[in-house]
Amino acid sequence: MGGRTKYKLIHADAFEWLPNRKGKSIHAVVTDPPFGVIEYTSDQLRKRGKGNGGIWRLPHNYDGNQRSPLPRFTVLRARHFEQIRNFHKRLAPLLFRLLVPGGHVIIASQNLVSHLVVKEFRSVGFEMRGQIARVVRTLRGGDRPKGAHKKYPGISVTPRGCWEPWLIFRKPCDGRVRDNLRKWKTGALRRPAPDLPFADLIPSRPAKRIEREMARHPSLKPQELMRQLVWAALPLGKGTVLDPFMGSGATVAAAEYHGFKSIGLELDKQFFQLARRAIPKLARLRLNDEK
Ligand SMILES: C[S@@+](CC[C@H](N)C(=O)[O-])C[C@H]1O[C@@H](n2cnc3c(N)ncnc32)[C@H](O)[C@@H]1O
Secondary structure (H helix, E strand, C coil): CCCCCCEEEEECCHHHHHHHCCCCCEEEEEECCCCCCHHHCHHHHHHHHHCCCCCCCCCCEECCEECCCCCCHHHCCHHHHHHHHHHHHHHHHHHHHHEEEEEEEEEECCCCCHHHHHHHHHHCCCEEEEEEEEECCCCCCCCCCCCCCCCCCCCCCCCCCCEEEEEEEECCCCCCHHHHHHHHCCCCCCCCECCECCCCEEECCCCCHHHHHHCCCCCCCCHHHHHHHHHHHCCCCCCEEEECCCCCCHHHHHHHHHCCEEEEEECCHHHHHHHHHHHHHHHHCCCCCCC
């Protein structure tokens, strides 16, 4: 990294900022949206801040250990699914307008709700280009029936979550891929190495302890993963990557690490300030020698 940073951070509601940005001015979106939606409402954030209650999956103190609370998807009801659908119904056309032809969206999802996202993105004209399985052990699912653990010891109510889907969409190209690459610098995914195609299976550990200390966000994504996704998103390493829901800034930090231009938006003031502090540290982090 040189002395000058290449990112811009904006404390804003994405749904207010995105419509005012010039069309065809973003080359890729890599984002981890507020999926449960409800866990990022001000009410839930307040409960979390106090360290108790809310829909966060684990209390801060559990089994005598200090834990980060996690959103809990199994509590979603029909109206929450509807909220998630509406969220992506609003988001998809805004991103479509901002992206240049051939621009990709790589968006974190969740197995119980990803079908809603696909439907809304496809309906505004995005092409579905596959989904990445981020192989990661989560704490979700796999439990025996509540209140009947002993009676039904051989049962899991839902599968234990062992992977997280990241959906890949592309705005249609302007002509052939090679024409689009020349004109817009987009339309394809960058290989990790010339003899290695970008693959849709990424083994990924949770964020390292040192990253979690730098960026205390409940949904922090690891640099190991984000650097691979951001690298893939700009096929020629040119253009601007946007994260409309940056949290503590893992996407922006990964872009900065690669020397790419990026923009990060965040609604919550505390998370925004956290991102400002965390991004330079995350971008400098050397992954091999840190736990
Ligand atoms: C799942 S988190 C992203 C975490 C991020 N991947 C990281 O590693 O830190 C989603 C973030 O979106 C923010 N957010 C929710 N609604 C928003 C909106 N309308 N505009 C901008 N940010 C929003 C939340 O405050 C939250 O920090």
